[in-house]
Amino acid sequence: MNKIIKNSIKALSLCLLATTPFISTACSDDDALVTDHSWNIEGNTIVNIKPERYKLLRNPMNGWVIYSGIGDGMMMNFWDLYDNFESSEGTVKVSDYGSTLYVRGLWSNFNPERGKYVWDETLQTGPAKRFRMLVEGAKERNLKLAFTFVCDSRDKHDDACPAYVKEAGAEGFTTTTGSVNVWTPYPDDPIFQKEYEEFLTAFAAKYNDPDVTQFVSGFGLGQWGETHTLKYSTGDETPKQAVFEWITDVMSRLFTKVPIMINYHRCLLGNKGFSDADTGVAADMVKRAVAKGFCLRHDAFGMKQYYKDWERGITTTYHGVVPIIMEGGWVESSHGGSIAGDGYKNFAEVRQGEYDEAKGGYVNMMDLRFDTNVNTGETHSWFNTAFHLVEEFIAEGGYRLYPDRLSIPTTARSGGSVSLTHRWSNLGWGYCPTNLRQYGDKYKLAIALLDKSTEEPVRIYIEEKADISTWMKGKPKTYTSNIKLTDVAAGTYTWAVGLVDTTKENAIGILISARDENQTLKGWVKVGDITIQ
Structure with missing residues (x-):
């Protein structure tokens, strides 16, 4: 220690x-x-x-969450890398510090064709091969699984939504990522909602199992699946409340044995991102989601211009009511030139800032994010610039x-x-x-x-x-x-x-x-x- x-x-x-x-x-x-x-x-x-x-106790909804994914950026040697990970304390096995493996991916990764799913034995290549590698490795290392599905294609080089949804007549919009045009369905489109509900139903039939699954995170809607900056068919936020009721009803009905998450931020299901929206509306939606059985997560811990007093007030209100989990906001590989705006000199200070905010928010779980360059990713940063905080969270964080x-x-x-x-x-x-x-x-x-x-x-x-x-x-x-x-x-x-x-x-x-x-x-x-x- x-x-x-x-x-x-x-x-x-x-x-x-x-x-x-x-x-x-x-x-x-x-x-x-x-x-x-x-x-x-x-x-x-x-x-x-x-x-x-000091010993790691793998208890329900507690501890470090190790991030992974099933997109093209995930290497097949993920476990070899993470079992022989260089840290400031020498070579360590990352899974010795975590309780959960978080599998992120596009909806189309999990459900490439109608009726075909990434966990099917008939699928052996691409995302299915990576998914099987991750799931089997998690089981070997006594890690439970957590999941996020992303429906929004913005910032992606592939359609997040399976092609059969558009072919069925769902309406949406096209954006460009680099030189690639990608398509995203409107979240209020009834065909999209029907198809997405069918996918979630199939997923719950497989993974609504507390012996396997730690939690299912978020709705998958909006940019990065974080339920902000949504684009509705009406061009305004008129459908927002109806979409909220639909997705929260579906998830609370399907996931009866494993915890589910809602992102708590002031732009919840709004058409803006990171703005000072009507916090009263957002607070009411959080309250109604919690009443339906949702826990809380936020994905911008340590980002001082985004995580403010309103967000801190949410954690105070719901401490002891539902668990709160965090994801840090700053990404070393792409945000190195931006952290100075929050007063950080380097990523050691970023990690300390995230940790302090997490402690102030009473979080039960913290994130060890993956990057295709393991020498610049967030896990590398935690284990090399803030290893003492990794251990301190095991000793003091959660319960x-x-x-x-x-x-x-x-x-x-x-x-x-x-x-x-x-x-x-x-x-x-x-x-x-x-x-x-x-x-x-x-x-x-x-x-x-x-x-x-x-x-x-x-x-x-x-x-x-x-x-x-x-x-x-x-x-x-x-x-x-x-x-x-x-x-x-x-x-x-x-x-x-x-x-x-x-x-x-x-x-x-x-x-x-x-x-x-x-x-x-x-x-x-x-x-x-x-x-x-």
């Missing part, structure tokens, strides 16, 4: 259950050490746990949960009742988004009795009153759980706590920030023994 981080952060002092026993609970908000909870329970012992601060103090019983009678008091902290500036509609309240705090020889649970008790999404930095939560030891045979067991996925027979779903010696191989955190007579 980089010394800068160590100096800057102070360390703080399958046997499945037949039923899920009920726990009666008392809990309090923002607990100090002295609360109405009893720590000195007769027969209990106090256990203090020190967190593990990092652990129980710092517990009062546990050491002896009991089979069939009797015991009480445990336990306090939980979040070391990260973000939050754990267990409240997302797509997660369906599946993540729960659990207390287990482990078999001492196998370290497998013999009983799991779900703590229904604990809302993990409310665990914020500097505001620990304390619970007192009363457990009835029904049908527990006499013997010595190990108390353990975990954050489980109730849709997977209460397997660990969120890793706790505990040291290796305190954890089982499956992620339960051991807190002490109990002898049951």
